[in-house]
Amino acid sequence: MQTFGWPEALFIFRSAGWTLALTAIAFFIGSILGGAFAIMRLSRVRWLRRFASGYILVIQSIPVLMVLFMSYYGLSALGIELPPFLAASASLSIYVSAYLAEIWRGSIESVPRQQWEASASLAHTTAQTYRYVILPQAVRISLPPTVGFLVQLVKNTSIVQVVGFVDLMRAGMLVNNATYQAFQIFTLVGAIYFAICFPLSRLSRHLEKVMNASRSH
Amino acid sequence: MLFQDVLSKWPMILHGVWLTIALSFVAITLGLVLATAMTALRSLAGSWAGYVVDAYVELMRNTPFLVQLFMIFFGLPQLGIRLNGLEASILAMTLNLAAYATEIIRAGVDSIHRSQIEAGLALAMSKWQVLKHVVLQPAFARVWPALSSQFVLMMLASSICSFVSVQELSGTAAIIEQDTFRSFETYIVVTVIYLVLALSLKLFLNWLGHKLFPQVSGLARLTEAHGEAA
Amino acid sequence: MPAVLIEDIHKRFGSLEVLKGVSLSVEPGQVVAIIGRSGSGKSTLLRCINGLETFHAGKIEVAGHTMTQDPTKLRELRKDVGIVFQSYNLFPHLTVGQNIMLSPRITKNVPQAEALALAKDVLAQVGLSEKFDSYPDNLSGGQQQRVAIARSLAMKPKVMLFDEVTSALDPELTGEVLLVMEKLAKGGMTMLLVTHEMNFARTVADTTVFMHQGKIWESGPSKVLFANPQTPELSNFVKAGAH
Numbered sequence: 085m086q087t088f089g090w091p092e093a094l095f096i097f098r099s100a101g102w103t104l105a106l107t108a109i110a111f112f113i114g115s116i117l118g119g120a121f122a123i124m125r126l127s128r129v130r131w132l133r134r135f136a137s138g139y140i141l142v143i144q145s146i147p148v149l150m151v152l153f154m155s156y157y158g159l160s161a162l163g164i165e166l167p168p169f170l171a172a173s174a175s176l177s178i179y180v181s182a183y184l185a186e187i188w189r190g191s192i193e194s195v196p197r198q199q200w201e202a203s204a205s206l207a208h209t210t211a212q213t214y215r216y217v218i219l220p221q222a223v224r225i226s227l228p229p230t231v232g233f234l235v236q237l238v239k240n241t242s243i244v245q246v247v248g249f250v251d252l253m254r255a256g257m258l259v260n261n262a263t264y265q266a267f268q269i270f271t272l273v274g275a276i277y278f279a280i281c282f283p284l285s286r287l288s289r290h291l292e293k294v295m296n297a298s299r300s301h
Numbered sequence: 302m303l304f305q306d307v308l309s310k311w312p313m314i315l316h317g318v319w320l321t322i323a324l325s326f327v328a329i330t331l332g333l334v335l336a337t338a339m340t341a342l343r344s345l346a347g348s349w350a351g352y353v354v355d356a357y358v359e360l361m362r363n364t365p366f367l368v369q370l371f372m373i374f375f376g377l378p379q380l381g382i383r384l385n386g387l388e389a390s391i392l393a394m395t396l397n398l399a400a401y402a403t404e405i406i407r408a409g410v411d412s413i414h415r416s417q418i419e420a421g422l423a424l425a426m427s428k429w430q431v432l433k434h435v436v437l438q439p440a441f442a443r444v445w446p447a448l449s450s451q452f453v454l455m456m457l458a459s460s461i462c463s464f465v466s467v468q469e470l471s472g473t474a475a476i477i478e479q480d481t482f483r484s485f486e487t488y489i490v491v492t493v494i495y496l497v498l499a500l501s502l503k504l505f506l507n508w509l510g511h512k513l514f515p516q517v518s519g520l521a522r523l524t525e526a527h528g529e530a531a
Numbered sequence: 532m533p534a535v536l537i538e539d540i541h542k543r544f545g546s547l548e549v550l551k552g553v554s555l556s557v558e559p560g561q562v563v564a565i566i567g568r569s570g571s572g573k574s575t576l577l578r579c580i581n582g583l584e585t586f587h588a589g590k591i592e593v594a595g596h597t598m599t600q601d602p603t604k605l606r607e608l609r610k611d612v613g614i615v616f617q618s619y620n621l622f623p624h625l626t627v628g629q630n631i632m633l634s635p636r637i638t639k640n641v642p643q644a645e646a647l648a649l650a651k652d653v654l655a656q657v658g659l660s661e662k663f664d665s666y667p668d669n670l671s672g673g674q675q676q677r678v679a680i681a682r683s684l685a686m687k688p689k690v691m692l693f694d695e696v697t698s699a700l701d702p703e704l705t706g707e708v709l710l711v712m713e714k715l716a717k718g719g720m721t722m723l724l725v726t727h728e729m730n731f732a733r734t735v736a737d738t739t740v741f742m743h744q745g746k747i748w749e750s751g752p753s754k755v756l757f758a759n760p761q762t763p764e765l766s767n768f769v770k771a772g773a774h
Contacts, residue, residue: 144498145453146459149471150492157478158485235363240367243461253367266375274368281363418585420620424634424686425609427602434633439624512626 088265093272099255106241107249109173111234114180121185123198123214126192136185136294148240153189156247172244172251181242182235191226192218199244234289235281242277252276305386306481307490317473318494324469325456325502327391332398332455333448339403340410343430353404361400366458369393374465398455398508405447441515449506454498460495470494532595534721535580536689542575548643549575550586551745557690557738562722564753568768569740570675573725577692580723581612591763594689596727610638613683614692617699619675622665627654627678639686651670653667653681657711664747673704677711684715689719695726707733726740733757741765 086092124136143151155178166174195218203213245254249297254274260266339358343351359368374389384392413436419433441448463472474491478484535557544549549572550694557563565573578584580593582605591598596608621630631650635641641649654660657677667675676696682693693712696703709728713735726732732739733753740750741764749756749765760766 096363129385135448141500142496145503146492146495147471149460149463151497152489153471153488153490158488159483161484201361210377239363239365242367246464252366256368257371260375265372265379267377268366269381270376271373274364274372277364277368278360284361284519285363333562347677389597416618419620420616421608423583423614424682425606425638427606430637434637435622441621442624459593465678486664511709 086262087260088263088268090270092259092263096255096259096269096272097251097276099250100280101250102250103238103241103252103277104280106172106176106249107234107238108245110176110180110241111237112175114184114237117177118183118184118188121181122188122192125185125189140182140185143178144186148175148179149207149243149246151178152247154242164255168244168247168249171247172241172249176237176241176244179231180237183236184230186239187229188226191222191229194225212215224295227296228288231288231291235284238280238284239277244265254298303483304490305316306483307477307486307526309429310477310480311432312496313473313477314470314490317468317470318498320467320469321456321459321498322389324387324394324459324462328394328398328453328459329455331391331528333402335395335399336402336406337437338521340406340437341401343403343407343434344410344432346426357379358400358403361397361524362404366393366397367461367464369397370465384466386467389465390426390459390467394455394459394462398460401451401455402448403446405451406437406440408447409444410436412443442510445510445514447508449503452506456514457495457499464497470498517520533557533592534590534594535560535582535723536590537576539592540576540579540591542570542572542579542586542588544571545605549745550579552589553590553745553747555740555750557721557723559689559721560715561719561738562718563724563734564739565725565742566727566729566732566738566739566768567722567748569766571742572745573742574694577694577723577725580690580692581609581614583614588592606638610686612692613686613688613690614694615676615679615696616684617695619667619672619679621675621679621682623667624665626666627659627670630667630678631682632683635685649685650681655686656677656714658686661747671704672700673707676700676708680711680715690700690721690723693722693726695725695727696737698727717763729757741768742766 121136124132152175157176203217242253256269260269339354372395373393380523419434421435460471478487539553540550560728565718567573579586594611596691628650632646635646710733716735736753737752741748742762749762
C-alpha cells in the first residue's frame with residue numbers, strides 16, 4: 085500500500101491550482117451574468133424584473149450540487165456532452181450569478197435616492213446615471229460582501245469533484261483512496277482551503293470596517 | 302421526457318425528503334444550541350474562551366463543508382472514533398451551522414447598546430439574567446432573518462451528505478438515476494422538490510419569526526443580512 | 532439612619548479625577564437635587580450610588596446596604612435602589628407591561644398574577660394604563676420615560692435615582708415627566724436627581740447640591756441656595772440659566 089508522502093502532498097498542492105482556476109472562471113462569468121441580472125432586477129420593465137427575481141430565487145433555493153448534476157448528467161442524457169471542467173465552470177457560474185446579482189442589487193439600492201434625482205435633474209440618461217453616478221458608489225458598497233462571497237465560492241468548488249474533475253478536493257480523495265491516511269490528507273486539504281479563504285475573509289472584514297469608518301465621517 | 306419512471310419511485314423519494322428534513326431539523330436545533338452556548342461563553346467567560354470560540358468560528362467558516370464531513374467520516378476512524386454516514390452528517394452539519402450561527406448572533410449581540418445592559422443591572426438582574434433577557438432575546442430577534450437564510454443554506458448543503466452514502470434527497474436521486482437511466486428527469490424532479498422545501502422552510506421561518514418576536518419584525522427587516530453558503 | 536450616606540468618595544477615569552472627596556447624607560423621604568456643569572461629576576456620583584460606577588476610595592451606604600463589588604450583595608442593594616436614565620433604556624423587544632414585570636418576576640420571584648397587578652398599579656401611577664401592551668418604539672419620549680419610572684417603581688425601591696431624565700426630551704414633553712416625579716416626591720419617596728431643570732430643583736427638592744470640579748461646592752435648602760448663592764461659581768451657574 086502507498087503511504088502519504090511528498091509526491092502525494094505535491095499532487096494535492098498542484099491540484100489547488102485547478103481550484104483557483106475554477107474559482108476565477110466561475111467568478112468572471114458569474115460576474116457578467118450577475119451584473120446583468122442585478123440591473124434587470126431593478127429595471128423599470130416589469131417582466132424583466134420578474135424574470136430576474138425568479139431566476140435569483142430559484143438558484144438560491146436549490147443546492148449547488150443540483151445545478152451541477154443538471155448541467156452534467158442531465159444534459160449528457162439529452163445528448164449534450166459537457167466535459168467535466170466545462171460542466172463545473174458552467175454550473176458554478178450560474179450559482180455565482182444568482183448570489184452576486186442579489187448582493188449587487190442591494191448595493192445599488194443602498195445608493196441614496198437623491199443621487200438618482202440629482203443625476204436625472206442634470207439630464208443624464210438611465211445608462212449615464214448608472215455609469216457615472218450610481219455604479220461608482222455601488223461598487224464601493226458592494227466590495228466587502230462580494231469578497232465575502234468569493235470565500236463561499238472557493239469552498240463550494242469542492243463539490244465539483246463529483247463529476248470527476250480533479251480539483252483540490254478530488255486530489256485529496258484520490259490520495260485517500262490510495263493511502264487511507266484520511267486524517268493527514270484532509271488536514272492538508274483543509275489547511276490549503278483555509279490558506280486561500282482566510283485572507284479573503286479578513287480582507288472582506290477589513291473593507292467593511294474602512295467603509296463604515298468613511299461613512300460615519 | 303419520461304417522468305413516470307422517476308415518479309413511480311415515489312416511496313423512495315418520500316423517504317429521501319423525510320431524511321433531508323430530519324437531518325436539517327436536528328442539525329439546526331443542535332447547532333443553534335451550540336452557537337448560543339458559544340456566544341454566552343464568549344460574552345461571560347474570560348478572554349481565552351473568546352479566543353477559542355473565535356478560532357473555531359474562523360476555522361469552520363474558511364474550510365469547505367465537504368472537507369469537514371470527510372474529516373469526520375474518514376479521518377476520525379484513524380483516531381478510533383467510528384461514525385456511520387448519518388451520524389457523521391449530523392455532527393458535521395451541527396458543527397458547521399454552529400460556527401455560522403455564532404458569527405450571526407455575535408452581530409446581534411454587538412448591536413445591543415451598553416445602556417440596555419446597565420438598565421438590566423440597575424434592575425437587580427444577574428449577569429446571566431441580563432444576558433438572557435436583555436441581550437440574547439433582542440439579539441436573536443434582530444438577526445432572525447440572517448439566521449433563517451443560514452438555516453435554508455444548511456438544508457440545501459445537506460445534499461452534500463450524499464457523498465458519505467446518506468440516502469437523503471440527493472442520495473436518493475443518484476439511486477433512482479442508476480435504476481431508471483433517466484438522469485435529466487430525475488434531477489428535475491429532485492430539484493423541484495428542493496425548491497419547494499427551501500421556499501416552505503423560508504415561509505415557515507418567517508412565520509416563526511413573527512410568532513417568536515412579534516415586536517421586532519420591522520426592526521429585523523432593517524438589519525436584513527445576507528446569509529452565506531456553507 | 533440616613534437613606535443615603537456618602538463618605539469621601541474619590542473616583543478617577545485614568546489620570547482624570549472626577550470625584551475628589553464627595554460626602555453627602557440624605558434622610559428618608561428627602562428629595563435632593565444635584566446640579567452643576569457637565570463634567571462636574573454629578574452623573575458619576577449618582578451612578579456610584581447603585582454600583583454602575585465603581586470608586587477608588589470612600590464609602591457608600593444606601594437603603595441599609597453597604598456598596599460592594601460582590602455581585603450577589605450588589606443585586607440585593609439594587610432591588611432597593613432604582614435608577615431612571617436620561618435615555619430611558621426601555622427594553623425594545625418587550626411590551627410596556629413586560630418591561631415592568633420582568634425584573635420583579637426574575638429577581639424577586641414575584642408570582643405572575645401579582646406582578647401583573649403590580650405593573651398595572653405603577654403604570655396607573657404614571658398615568659399610562661392604556662399603554663400596557665404597547666411597545667416602547669410606539670411611545671413618545673415623555674411616555675417612554677414615564678414607563679421607565681414605572682419600571683423602577685415596580686421594584687418597590689426605597690431610594691430612587693434620576694439621571695438627567697428630561698435632558699433628552701423635547702421641551703413640551705418634560706412637563707409630564709416632572710409632574711410624575713413631583714407626585715413621587717410628595718408621596719414621600721427618597722429621591723436623588725441630577726437635573727438641569729432649575730425650576731424643578733428649586734420648587735420640589737428639599738435640598739440642592741451644586742457640584743463643581745468633582746466636589747460639592749455648595750449645598751443647602753433649595754430656596755435659600757438659589758436665592759443667595761454663596762460662591763461666584765454657583766452665582767454664575769444660576770445666572771447662565773443652568774448651562
